Amino acid sequence: xxxxxxxxxxxxxxxxxxxxxxxxxxxxxxxxxxxxxxxxxxxxxxxxxxxxxxxxxxxxxxxxxxx
Numbered sequence: 700x701x702x703x704x705x706x707x708x709x710x711x712x713x714x715x716x717x718x719x720x721x722x723x724x725x726x727x728x729x730x731x732x733x734x735x736x737x738x739x740x741x742x743x744x745x746x747x748x749x750x751x752x753x754x755x756x757x758x759x760x761x762x763x764x765x766x
Contacts, residue, residue, distance in 0.1 A: 704748065704758075711748035711755075716741040 702713045714733075721736040729746035749755050 711745040714742035
């Protein structure tokens with residue numbers, strides 16, 4: 700899993716897999732879910748993240764690998 704915050708556009712992106720995005724769906728205003736070709740969720744984007752997430756820290760840079 701990777702999490703990255705882009706302060707220029709105020710977007711938090713969380714990805715579970717590095718597979719190509721086949722489709723994206725806005726599930727609520729400013730929240731977009733990305734799917735792979737098989738329909739699995741592979742990521743989520745939160746627009747205006749600093750305003751949507753309580754106690755948000757703009758220093759988010761996370762990489763977690765599963766074994």
